[in-house]
Structures are given as structure tokens and as C-alpha cells.
Amino acid sequence: MKALLGSLVLLAALAGCSSEDDGSAKDPATRPSEPGDAKVVAIVGGSAAGGDVAQTVTVLDDAGAVRHFLKQFRSPPFASDVRAALQSHPPAEGRVLGAVVMEVSCDIPPSATVAEVDGAYVVTPGKVPAPHPECFAAVTSVAIVDLPAAG
Structure with missing residues (x-):
């Protein structure tokens, strides 16, 4: 019985970090009144994908920039998820998309904010209301x- 209970606890913990979730935050919640009209349009998350955490956004203004950004991920399915998110948010005229690895942790932040700081766009992940105590x-x-x- 203890072994069964231990297995169920392990499965429940793994479910919290599962890669079967599409990884998208349900509410990438950004505020349209943010500086320079920059806004987070999607948050993509994936287990064991790697990547280099940064604060400033990388501008992805052409296919080469997108390829270079995606090279940092050791998980091809995750890189495909990021590419799909980029493709599903085509920028309007006079706009461009960017991306940043904002966090590598046990949880996907439910939101993020972006602010212009010294000419660069900085993303801050939102607080996870119930963080996982452990992560596999x-x-x-x-x-x-x-x-x-850019003008």
C-alpha cells in the first residue's frame, strides 16, 4: 500500500511538470498601456528544453534571427512550439516580434510584464500563485x- 501511495504521489508531482501541457499560459496578461506599446502576447513553456535566461528581449525581425534564437533549445518540439507561437501572432505594420527566455524553473509564470529600460525591452515574469515545491x-x-x- 505504501508503494502504491508513493507511486501516486510521484505521478501527481510529475503531472505538475508534465510536458503534455501545451505550455501556454492561460492568461499571458499584459497591459496595453505599457511603455512603447510593447506587450507580451504569449508565454510558451516546456519541460527540459534548456535555453539561456535573459531579461532583455531579442528582436526577431527576420528568419535568421528566429533560427538563431531557437538554436538555444535542446528540445526540437519546444523550439517548434515557440515557432508556432511566433507564427500565430503576426505583427502589424510598424511592429515586430521579440522573445526572451524569462525563466527556467518548476513553474510557467501565469503572466509577464514588459517595460522599456534604457532603450531595451525588459520582461519580468509574473508571480506563480502556487509554486511547485519540487520539480523533476x-x-x-x-x-x-x-x-x-525600430525607427
């Missing part, structure tokens, strides 16, 4: 950001 595989969280194109 770190989750990479990428924010997709809609930005004004």
Missing part, C-alpha cells in the same frame, strides 16, 4: 513580445 524537470518559459519596430 525544469520548465523553460519564453515570452513572445509584440514591439514597436
Whole structure:
């Protein structure tokens, strides 16, 4: 009985860090009144995907920039998820998309904010209301950001 209970606890913990979730935050909640009209349009998360955490957004203004950004991920399915999120948010005229690995942890932040700081766009992940106390595989969280194109 103890072995069965232990297995169920392990399965429940793994479910919290499962890669079967589509990884998208349910509410990438950004505020349209943010500086420079920059806003987070999607958050993509995936287990054991790797990536380099940064604060500043990488502008993805052409296919080469997208390829270079995606190279950092050791999980091809996760890179495909990020690419799909980029494709599902085509920028309007005068706008460009950017992305940043905002966190590698046990949880996908439910939201993120973006602010312009010294000419760069900085993303801050939102607080996870009920963080997982343990994690068997770190989750990479990428924010997709809609930005004004450089003038």
C-alpha cells in the first residue's frame, strides 16, 4: 500500500511538470498601456528544453534571427512550439516580434510584464500563485513580445 501511495504521489508531482501541457499560459496578461506599446502576447513553456535566461528581449525581425534564437533549445518540439507561437501572432505594420527566455524553473509564470529600460525591452515574469515545491524537470518559459519596430 505504501508503494502504491508513493507511486501516486510521484505521478501527481510529475503531472505538475508534465510536458503534455501545451505550455501556454492561460492568461499571458499584459497591459496595453505599457511603455512603447510593447506587450507580451504569449508565454510558451516546456519541460527540459534548456535555453539561456535573459531579461532583455531579442528582436526577431527576420528568419535568421528566429533560427538563431531557437538554436538555444535542446528540445526540437519546444523550439517548434515557440515557432508556432511566433507564427500565430503576426505583427502589424510598424511592429515586430521579440522573445526572451524569462525563466527556467518548476513553474510557467501565469503572466509577464514588459517595460522599456534604457532603450531595451525588459520582461519580468509574473508571480506563480502556487509554486511547485519540487520539480523533476525544469520548465523553460519564453515570452513572445509584440514591439514597436525600430525607427
